[in-house]
Amino acid sequence: MKNENKLKGRDLINIGIYGAIYFVILFAVAMLGMIPIFLPLLSVLVPILGGIPFMLFLTKVKKPGMIFIMAMIMGILMLLTGMGPWPLLTCAIAGILSELCFKSGNYRSAKKAVLCYGLFSMWIFGNYLPLFTDYEGYFAQRADYGQAYIDAVQKLMPLWMAPVLLIACFVCGLLGGLLGRAILKKHFEKAGLA
Amino acid sequence: MVELKDVSFCYGSDERQEYGENSLSDVNLTIQDGEFVLLTGPSGCGKTTILRLINGLIPHFYPGLVKGEILVDGKAVDSQELYETALQVGTVFQNPRSQFYNVDTTGELAFGCENRGLPEKDIYRRIDDTVSRFGIEKLMDRSIFQLSDGEKQKIACASVDVAGAQIILLDEPSANLDYDATLALRDLILQWRRDGKTIIAAEHRIAYLWDLIDRAVIMRNGKIVWELGKEEKDTLTQDALTEMGLRSAIQEAPSDIGLPLFVEGDKLLRLKDFRFMYHGAKTPVVDILDLTISAGEITAITGANGAGKTSLLSCICGLEKRCKGMLEFEGRSYNRRDRQKLCFMVMQDTGNQLFTESVLEEVLISLPKNTENEKEHAIEILRKLDLEAFLDRHPQSLSGGQKQRLAIACALASGRKVLLLDEPTSGLDYTHMMETADLLKHLQSMGTTILVVTHDSELIHACCTRQYNIA
Amino acid sequence: MAYSAEKAQEKRRGFLDPRTKLALVLVLALFVMGGLGGDQLKGIKTILSVLPFLLLLIERQWKRFARGVAMLIVGYGLLLAMPYLPGILNYLALMCGGILTRFVVTIVMGEYLIATTSVSEFISAMERLHMPQAITIPMSVMFRLFPTIGSEWRSIRRAMAMRGIRLGGARAGQVLEYQLVPMMTSTVRIGEELSASALTRGLGAPTGRTNICRIGFRVADVLLLAGCAFAIVVWILELCGVTLW
Numbered sequence: 001m002k003n004e005n006k007l008k009g010r011d012l013i014n015i016g017i018y019g020a021i022y023f024v025i026l027f028a029v030a031m032l033g034m035i036p037i038f039l040p041l042l043s044v045l046v047p048i049l050g051g052i053p054f055m056l057f058l059t060k061v062k063k064p065g066m067i068f069i070m071a072m073i074m075g076i077l078m079l080l081t082g083m084g085p086w087p088l089l090t091c092a093i094a095g096i097l098s099e100l101c102f103k104s105g106n107y108r109s110a111k112k113a114v115l116c117y118g119l120f121s122m123w124i125f126g127n128y129l130p131l132f133t134d135y136e137g138y139f140a141q142r143a144d145y146g147q148a149y150i151d152a153v154q155k156l157m158p159l160w161m162a163p164v165l166l167i168a169c170f171v172c173g174l175l176g177g178l179l180g181r182a183i184l185k186k187h188f189e190k191a192g193l194a
Numbered sequence: 195m196v197e198l199k200d201v202s203f204c205y206g207s208d209e210r211q212e213y214g215e216n217s218l219s220d221v222n223l224t225i226q227d228g229e230f231v232l233l234t235g236p237s238g239c240g241k242t243t244i245l246r247l248i249n250g251l252i253p254h255f256y257p258g259l260v261k262g263e264i265l266v267d268g269k270a271v272d273s274q275e276l277y278e279t280a281l282q283v284g285t286v287f288q289n290p291r292s293q294f295y296n297v298d299t300t301g302e303l304a305f306g307c308e309n310r311g312l313p314e315k316d317i318y319r320r321i322d323d324t325v326s327r328f329g330i331e332k333l334m335d336r337s338i339f340q341l342s343d344g345e346k347q348k349i350a351c352a353s354v355d356v357a358g359a360q361i362i363l364l365d366e367p368s369a370n371l372d373y374d375a376t377l378a379l380r381d382l383i384l385q386w387r388r389d390g391k392t393i394i395a396a397e398h399r400i401a402y403l404w405d406l407i408d409r410a411v412i413m414r415n416g417k418i419v420w421e422l423g424k425e426e427k428d429t430l431t432q433d434a435l436t437e438m439g440l441r442s443a444i445q446e447a448p449s450d451i452g453l454p455l456f457v458e459g460d461k462l463l464r465l466k467d468f469r470f471m472y473h474g475a476k477t478p479v480v481d482i483l484d485l486t487i488s489a490g491e492i493t494a495i496t497g498a499n500g501a502g503k504t505s506l507l508s509c510i511c512g513l514e515k516r517c518k519g520m521l522e523f524e525g526r527s528y529n530r531r532d533r534q535k536l537c538f539m540v541m542q543d544t545g546n547q548l549f550t551e552s553v554l555e556e557v558l559i560s561l562p563k564n565t566e567n568e569k570e571h572a573i574e575i576l577r578k579l580d581l582e583a584f585l586d587r588h589p590q591s592l593s594g595g596q597k598q599r600l601a602i603a604c605a606l607a608s609g610r611k612v613l614l615l616d617e618p619t620s621g622l623d624y625t626h627m628m629e630t631a632d633l634l635k636h637l638q639s640m641g642t643t644i645l646v647v648t649h650d651s652e653l654i655h656a657c658c659t660r661q662y663n664i665a
Numbered sequence: 666m667a668y669s670a671e672k673a674q675e676k677r678r679g680f681l682d683p684r685t686k687l688a689l690v691l692v693l694a695l696f697v698m699g700g701l702g703g704d705q706l707k708g709i710k711t712i713l714s715v716l717p718f719l720l721l722l723i724e725r726q727w728k729r730f731a732r733g734v735a736m737l738i739v740g741y742g743l744l745l746a747m748p749y750l751p752g753i754l755n756y757l758a759l760m761c762g763g764i765l766t767r768f769v770v771t772i773v774m775g776e777y778l779i780a781t782t783s784v785s786e787f788i789s790a791m792e793r794l795h796m797p798q799a800i801t802i803p804m805s806v807m808f809r810l811f812p813t814i815g816s817e818w819r820s821i822r823r824a825m826a827m828r829g830i831r832l833g834g835a836r837a838g839q840v841l842e843y844q845l846v847p848m849m850t851s852t853v854r855i856g857e858e859l860s861a862s863a864l865t866r867g868l869g870a871p872t873g874r875t876n877i878c879r880i881g882f883r884v885a886d887v888l889l890l891a892g893c894a895f896a897i898v899v900w901i902l903e904l905c906g907v908t909l910w
Binding site: 249250251254255275276277279280281283284285287289291292293294295296297298300301303304305306307308309310311312313314315317318321322325326331334335339353354357508511512513534535537538539541543545546547548549550560590604608 | 667668669670671673674677783784785805806808809812813816817820821823824825826827828829843844846847850851854855856858859860861862863864865866867868869870871872873874875876877878
């Protein structure tokens, strides 16, 4: 066999399959995020529910690069759906970190898989970034949402929320990873998918 | 030329050190250029495995242990990359829903050539050529989601044709097709015969190509048990085929069978004002003012593609909100919501109607609330349907026929009186088809009313007692 | 008359090059939804906000156009009605109105992009942007699978309604599990078959891929791209403190 570690057509298609499921879940949850109360919940729900397809995805990852590509595609899709270029940055960082993490477990370790997903989930923080980089400006631009909206968002999103959200993404990623593993054991392994 | 020399194979992977039983053992098969060979035999006999060995999906996509040599035009398939094999071999798969990479038909035709990096002009010319030879002008530049299964399968064939490989593999291409679409597929295969292509088909439904083939290879348990040449195969009687576990070699249109709709003395079931239209459609797909069907019988629902057979089942089952019809049964009128509790539909994708983690659980959640001894009750039902050995299995890991039986078990558990089935025998071999027929007869004897949408004439002969043909 | 794929492709050719649409989505995301830029961009933003609707009309996407306009009307209607509504309704109207009016434009642009771009057009554009296959292949698979996931999901929901499943205590988590797991199972199965079929047709060959899709910049593209560039230039100048008007 030549060049074992090169990504082949099948690996790339696998990224597409699991990426599609992950994105559909993300998109469905993001619809909830339109209501201010749910905005911080994005960093909770997406990592937790997304853990189900992602853990299944990791059972197909045996070569370097697949996790990173998955992250970058999420970044590109966020760009296309109007979240701006910020997620691309966090996707790149989270992608590299989770890639390295899973690699250190030889693409096999279950513990590293959960940790890997925790790290991967941190890309979601990129969607909140504009809220914190230019805190004053962000709300000034959103004045036409009305004061009530701003009040609601501000109550939910004070500045100290930044690290909290980042950590929430990570911790919920770990939880999602555990949930994903549980579902993997309960369903997918028995169903012959993993 | 395709050569298989002493080929044995079992699925599994090195990594898990798990190997199943041999899917193939010591197969020797040589197929000359321009020959049309049919591989047939019961499910799991290894015919699909042979195709996968020839197109290289084994071992590149489905891992496993290959012994022996597989040569296509003298090249060893397992040691070259899939995209190299793609130049020599084209494959049409079973499931029309899942073999398209593009969402539009023209892009799908071009796909193989684009991957090879052929110049655009060249691809246009090839597409035009295929389109005119196959007569599929009407299907061009359409979304694949708007095509019927038969049309999708035509596009799949055309896509293989545009790529221009000399060897064409057909992996149960007719499994999801109705009678007319199967005849259309036959025409395309005839076209390839004229072009001198080498064709290797794996099929249960042998009737539509029985008179076209040069050789029939009949397999069982991973071995070739008979090889019949052109003359030999024609001497086979129907009984001999049945003995080999094969389907009928005679084509018969299901609409020609002509069973009665109901006879004097039948208990009746009446449908009133069943009209249903898809969003944006101009004519209703279901349009029934008043229809009487026999209750307590097995009624085959037949009719051409797009006659609205499946939609009719959904309407009867109460799944279409915009269908306002009423159903009269045993002196009661059932509106849409009532019908959801009266009827149970076994869908074509049975996997989508099974939700839980075990076969037993699946039946348990179907039992009505406060059932006494529910576990014993559930096991009793599963015993009736031959599923007792699988209590702890995951529903999604069952075979197609088993999933179907499990869905029926759920219908029984929830006490439905009307059972609707959508193409229950598509892709099933003779034995499994007969099992389904026997099961339906058994359910009928228990008093269940059964409606079967089917294009399978053999199934109709085997178990149906009434017929409703949608004109 | 004999079918000609070349002519058909030319006829089907989108009004805009997918790359132009991408640029528009990006610019709209930045300025209209993301709210970058101050007073100087107000006029440009208004023009940008009208664009997606105009494009839908040009491409005869009547339904999408109507839906977009309806959402806008509802949004502004809510904002107008807001002062006359009592307490909590007031708050809700403001919120929903605010969100609708801001999001609709980008949503409509996204819809336009998706409705008028075929997968092959999209891949073709990505290839011309020199995206590696490692990105284009997974993304094309994703676009191919989205409709499939939708239809599998609907089929599962229908099956659930029909099964009349009794949910012990109706735990939300369990309902979700019963829907998500079969949805994922069938999507993965379809994906695997898709994969097998694509590989037997040479996907992933290292030779440069060609594409029969006709894309390329024409007058409308050039104008719109120039418009996008103009908006960005004005924004950068504004950031540097240059006042244009």
